[in-house]
Amino acid sequence: MANPEKLKLVKDIPHKAITFAIARVPDSARVFLGCSDFKVYEADITAAKFEPKELYAHESYVTGVALAGKTLVSGSYDQKLTWFDTESNKTVRSHEAHAKWIRRVVASREGKTIASIADDMVCRVWNAADGKLIHELRGHGEKTPHGFGSMLYAAAFSADGKHLATGDKVGKIRVWDVATGKALAEMEAPVMYTWDPVQRLHSIGGIRSLAFSPDGKTLAVGGTGKIGNIDHLEAKARIELFDWRASKRLAEYASDKYQGLVNHLEYAPDGSWLLGAGGANEGFIVFLDADAKKTLRGEKVGMHVHDVASSEYAETLIAAGHNKLAVYEMKS
């Protein structure tokens, strides 16, 4: 079982582009990367020489890659979802799935369902097998309270695939029933959104990551705290925990050590810890206990981390970010 106390950096892998999203093929060293050069790559992280193979390209930043069985689904700021068969290495379909930037694509653990979120403030749920639209989940406001366009940044399935959480720029969170498409709960993490009406007249922040605990009861929400100078991302990295069924905040974690956005959240398979990763000019990986009351381990990462892919038992972590990948191990 993975032990954060044993965390060690195994390999730093320079990459010419910014990697916004990473998906790992189970029980292998193969990963798929969504990057700032508009391309989707396949790579072997154990190879002596890192030589990512270009699979196909979007027309803007690729911000989501999700693996459902042998199907890779990528989403991009070009508003398109592309479905790619990783066995035959062929694009199955590519279609305009949203009216604005796609921010993330996630797959349910059993691989049957895909969800995509975008700045049109809609979460679309898709059948992973045939690409058919199952639900359009609407409810996040299109405008911020100050009249600007909002953004829908974060989405996560529960481990059993029954629930889906979404989080937006202004700190609103919704939990949906995947089977019916109905909204089950609403919560707010307003500290994660900073609007500066006096000095700069614009905003920054937002909910950037979500994760359900393995038992499905707790929802972890990641972002950043209130930012004094919104020219930069210089605020405490922030995580909040909710009993989502009761819409009740259980805990707040604001890092004294790490600044910036928490872009990725992930629970240990047994629920014993919570991993948060992200950054500003530099990056971090931090492990909290399940109640987010105590920091178990923190590690500076020499890049802003945008996403993390882990092995089934989380013994290996691959952090992906600004012009680099970093491979960690934490075997007991």
Add this chain to the structure above:
Amino acid sequence: MGIKHFCGSTDHAISRRGFLGTAAAVGTAAFADMTGLEWLSSPALAGELKKQQKRVILLWLAGGASQLETWDPKPGAATGGPFRSIKTAMPGVHISELMPKMADRMKHTLIIRSLNTKNADHGGGAKLMMRGRRDEANVKFPDLGAVVAREMGRADSKVPDYVTFYTQTEGRGMAPGDAGFLGSRFAPMELTTNNMPENIRKIDGMTELDHQQRADLRDLLSQQFAQGRTSPTLGSQNEAYQRVRGLMSSEALFDVTKESDKVRDLYGRGQFGEQCLIARRLIEAGVPFVRVARAWWDSHGQNFETHQEMVPELDYVMAALVDDLKDRSLLEHTLIITLAEFGRTPGINPSLGRDHFASAWSCSLTGCGIKPGVYGKTDATGNKVAEGEVDAAKLFATIYSALGINPHKNYYLGSRPVPLVEPGTDPIIEVLA
């Protein structure tokens, strides 16, 4: 060039007398009460104003907007960021997809993509780009607004010559309006906390009649005192009182509720839109120069989120301004400038931000007879100017020329001639009508 302006010449004096004659025909009562634009309702007067006077609205993108997310996109380049470029009404010219409304209006706009102004510091950059030159040890140069106020303002004007809005606090102290050696007569009316000038209303309890009678008494005493005296200070004193009275009666120009809902919706109900609507009201009423500062674009972190939020606002407000001026036949006499202290780096930092960059950036000039299109070019990544480098002096020489002001004109500090722009600087002739 045939563009007339107040330069003290005989030609202009004749023109000015013509204007005043027309104004007199409209009636002196019109000047006594300027609570609106009614005094412009005379087509003869409005037409005369339009013929004679150029105007400037400077949209000051404080903090430094990114040229890559506005006027000079580089889609697909490593430095290009995520936004696409879109076609515009000018064949072959593409701008950021964040500006679809201005794309449709590019037949009125010139983009200069080749600014190399060499100062990537907020304070120094703002000073340079508001003046077109660096101060000398013993010479504080006037900024663009003050020069335009000096050149285009009317001595008998009842409205301010130079108005600047800068509501946000960030960067305001680094980019104040400054008349430099031209002195306080050409300093701006600065609005920082409110869209309405403060302290220009009559004190409570004083009637209009009482106010007028006090002014008449002061005039009478002044005239008696001035008999046999020729001091310029006296003239200045009297002019100052006239201007104060004018300012007091121009309050309504700052009141956007005087506009229809349709017009207000066109500009949007946000601060920037409303200030640009006021700017239009002001220039229509004869104010030669208005700066609307929209702060704060300094996107060291989350550049794309910031521009996704702010550029669409710039796009629709600027498009509204262009349409509104065009509908009022004012666009051909009004120069809309988008400018900042600098642009932003092509390189994207780990916070997905862009930093300060003055080596290859863009501004735009719209209206006033400027030839639309693109001047200058940056390289494929946007790191260097590839063609048609323009420095601050050349840009200002071009702006002055577009306004009909000779950029090589001298002011005099004592006996020392001080040219408007750096000596030896010529305007970009190709873009001038």
